[in-house]
Amino acid sequence: MRARLKVEAGEGSPTLFELAPGQPATLGRSRDSSVVLKDDLASRLHAKVYYEDGRWVVRDFGLNGTKVNGTKVSGAAELNDGSVIQIGDAVVRFHTVAGPAITPPPTGPRTNGLSHPLSGTKTGTDHRTPAPSESPHATKTGFNVDRFAGRLTDTEVAASQLKVDELTALCRFMTAAVETKDAHELIRLALRVIVNQTTAKVAGYLNLDPNDPTPRFILPDTAAVDSTLSRRLTERVRNERKTIWLFNDPTKGDVRPPTESLFAYHDALCLPLSTKGELYAAVHVYRTGSAFADRDARFIEAVSGYLGKSLELHRHRRKLEAENNRLRASVPTADELIGDSNAMMGLRQQIAKAAPLPFTVLIHGESGSGKELVAQALHRQSVRTAGPLVVVNCAAIAPTLLEAELFGYRKGAFSGADRDHPGLFEQADEGTLFLDEVGELSLDCQAKLLRVIEGKPFRPVGGTKDVKVDVRVVAATHRDLDKEVKAAKFRQDLLFRLKVIPLKVPPLREHAEDIPELAGFFLERLSVQCRKTFHLKPAAMRKLQAYTWPGNVRQLRAVLESTAVMCETDTIDAADLAITAITEAAPTNGSELPNSLSMDELETWAIRKALKQTSGNVSRASQILGMSRDTLHTKLKKKGIARDEATADAGDGA
Numbered sequence: 292m293r294a295r296l297k298v299e300a301g302e303g304s305p306t307l308f309e310l311a312p313g314q315p316a317t318l319g320r321s322r323d324s325s326v327v328l329k330d331d332l333a334s335r336l337h338a339k340v341y342y343e344d345g346r347w348v349v350r351d352f353g354l355n356g357t358k359v360n361g362t363k364v365s366g367a368a369e370l371n372d373g374s375v376i377q378i379g380d381a382v383v384r385f386h387t388v389a390g391p392a393i394t395p396p397p398t399g400p401r402t403n404g405l406s407h408p409l410s411g412t413k414t415g416t417d418h419r420t421p422a423p424s425e426s427p428h429a430t431k432t433g434f435n436v437d438r439f440a441g442r443l444t445d446t447e448v449a450a451s452q453l454k455v456d457e458l459t460a461l462c463r464f465m466t467a468a469v470e471t472k473d474a475h476e477l478i479r480l481a482l483r484v485i486v487n488q489t490t491a492k493v494a495g496y497l498n499l500d501p502n503d504p505t506p507r508f509i510l511p512d513t514a515a516v517d518s519t520l521s522r523r524l525t526e527r528v529r530n531e532r533k534t535i536w537l538f539n540d541p542t543k544g545d546v547r548p549p550t551e552s553l554f555a556y557h558d559a560l561c562l563p564l565s566t567k568g569e570l571y572a573a574v575h576v577y578r579t580g581s582a583f584a585d586r587d588a589r590f591i592e593a594v595s596g597y598l599g600k601s602l603e604l605h606r607h608r609r610k611l612e613a614e615n616n617r618l619r620a621s622v623p624t625a626d627e628l629i630g631d632s633n634a635m636m637g638l639r640q641q642i643a644k645a646a647p648l649p650f651t652v653l654i655h656g657e658s659g660s661g662k663e664l665v666a667q668a669l670h671r672q673s674v675r676t677a678g679p680l681v682v683v684n685c686a687a688i689a690p691t692l693l694e695a696e697l698f699g700y701r702k703g704a705f706s707g708a709d710r711d712h713p714g715l716f717e718q719a720d721e722g723t724l725f726l727d728e729v730g731e732l733s734l735d736c737q738a739k740l741l742r743v744i745e746g747k748p749f750r751p752v753g754g755t756k757d758v759k760v761d762v763r764v765v766a767a768t769h770r771d772l773d774k775e776v777k778a779a780k781f782r783q784d785l786l787f788r789l790k791v792i793p794l795k796v797p798p799l800r801e802h803a804e805d806i807p808e809l810a811g812f813f814l815e816r817l818s819v820q821c822r823k824t825f826h827l828k829p830a831a832m833r834k835l836q837a838y839t840w841p842g843n844v845r846q847l848r849a850v851l852e853s854t855a856v857m858c859e860t861d862t863i864d865a866a867d868l869a870i871t872a873i874t875e876a877a878p879t880n881g882s883e884l885p886n887s888l889s890m891d892e893l894e895t896w897a898i899r900k901a902l903k904q905t906s907g908n909v910s911r912a913s914q915i916l917g918m919s920r921d922t923l924h925t926k927l928k929k930k931g932i933a934r935d936e937a938t939a940d941a942g943d944g945a
């Protein structure tokens with residue numbers, strides 16, 4: 292049922308206004324009114340004309356009243372063809388118009404998940420499925436076939452689907468939401484997008500979680516939250532846990548009479564935000580002038596939905612960060628050498644002497660004995676402590692790549708070099724470069740390294756200019772480099788340069804008195820990580836101290852870690868310690884080894900033994916040996932040990 296309003300006297304614009312069910316018209320002084328009346332006796336929102344229960348009605352909201360056909364309206368009055376509405380000096384005539392409505396009202400079951408406000412028994416006329424005679428899609432010969440079949444017509448699809456600019460706005464919001472670190476900023480962003488895209492008058496975010504200190508937000512900033520957002524709508528969302536779409540008539544159903552906060556608006560949407568079934572906020576969006584279109588509602592729902600998910604992620608991230616900080620604060624870090632034995636005290640004194648000096652240091656010690664910790668201590672106690680400490684394991688980088696890694700390369704130096712790459716020396720400028728396993732360097736690389744250590748510039752691979760850096764080199768090895776020099780595998784001049792200050796890190800078996808302190812330290816750390824409190828029984832401690840630890844402190848740590856993981860209780864007994872197998876296989880004291888074995892040969896022996904015991908399983912063997920899988924693989928390659936060969940070879944000799 293179409294109709295129109297015509298301004299016949301007084302100042303009102305537009306002078307002709309088309310009405311359609313589902314699209315109410317407002318009359319008043321506000322510039323947002325459908326018909327703006329320039330009359331001093333007119334209120335901002337003075338009256339509203341709408342279609343309800345098969346008839347057109349005018350409702351009076353004005354301070355100075357509204358007349359219909361000369362009679363003052365009390366509440367609302369029905370309008371018939373030719374009725375005259377009088378507001379102040381303005382005269383507006385109401386006409387019904389034959390034919391279908393210009394804009395179809397929302398009809399049929401909605402698929403967008405939005406509920407309508409009057410979900411009780413009193414369903415609003417605007418939302419019901421129209422009687423066939425009212426259907427805007429009825430044709431002279433019958434009903435539109437698509438509608439009859441329950442499908443949406445093109446017009447309806449066009450009215451409800453998001454269009455390109457809405458989708459673009461949605462995508463922009465999603466992108467910005469991902470980048471926004473601040474939850475409050477995210478909320479403001481969502482409200483801004485909603486207001487801009489749907490020309491809503493007000494958009495607000497109301498926090499409903501008493502445990503969350505997030506304040507309320509409302510756009511535009513000039514509005515006051517408490518006075519503007521409808522408490523009644525919030526309550527309905529809280530109770531019904533679904534979107535409430537007030538859809539153009541605040542006087543219907545259980546919101547009658549209209550709440551003050553909604554008085555000035557033509558339509559309102561209120562959407563719940565919840566996580567795991569718990570409601571934590573409501574988004575309010577109000578509009579003047581006309582009701583929200585289906586598309587607007589969909590858009591608001593999409594933005595609110597994404598806002599809800601993003602806020603959930605923000606909360607989750609904050610929780611993780613807090614947990615991370617807690618763990619960081621409580622986990623003891625092994626950046627200090629632990630142990631008060633004479634051997635460790637002596638080592639600490641040497642570090643303190645060597646650290647402030649500008650000379651190169653060569654640290655010698657078995658694998659896992661703590662050489663990297665010594666290098667860290669040297670850097671920390673040096674004048675370069677504010678500069679970088681760059682660590683490189685020379686054994687872990689393929690010899691062909693080592694030069695490029697150490698000295699860098701320039702774009703185009705080789706295929707795949709698509710940009711300049713600063714080498715580790717450049718990265719360590721004004722700091723310390725720790726070259727672990729320096730004995731593994733190729734002779735070529737040794738020559739280049741010598742030049743840099745002598746203070747000469749070097750040239751990156753494929754470069755045309757030399758680079759000079761200010762780097763202190765600290766090197767480490769488990770090899771006997773004097774022997775390597777004799778075997779022509781290591782340059783003597785480089786060795787002289789490296790061991791200006793030689794430091795020796797003792798193997799764990801030489802400072803076994805530190806085992807209780809070390810074990811206590813590692814168990815304390817494990818207790819925090821596993822949220823248990825681990826203890827060692829005296830028998831377990833005796834077993835740890837009796838063992839020879841070929842993998843040194845690293846192995847001690849690995850054994851305690853795997854024991855803690857496997858242990859059913861938090862009290863560790865001797866039988867729980869996963870060192871039985873190696874204890875049986877390994878020498879229990881030095882005398883069981885042939886006197887002629889060098890450290891390198893001892894290592895080879897231990898690797899073969901571990902592989903044999905684990906039937907060639909590198910992961911388990913590396914655990915027994917207290918070294919990483921990668922390191923064990925590198926060592927196997929270097930020593931030319933095949934896994935199956937070690938398995939087959941039962942011999943204990945090197």
Ligand SMILES: Nc1ncnc2c1ncn2[C@@H]1O[C@H](COP(=O)(O)OP(=O)(O)OP(=O)(O)O)[C@@H](O)[C@H]1O
Pocket residue numbers: 625627628629630656657658659660661662663664665727769809844845848918
């Ligand atoms: N004295 C110590 N106090 C505390 N932790 C130690 C000590 N010595 C070694 N560790 C720990 O043992 C592990 C191995 O130490 P590190 O990497 O320094 O040994 P490494 O001699 O450099 O071994 P590799 O030669 O195989 O690289 C690390 O987890 C380290 O924190």
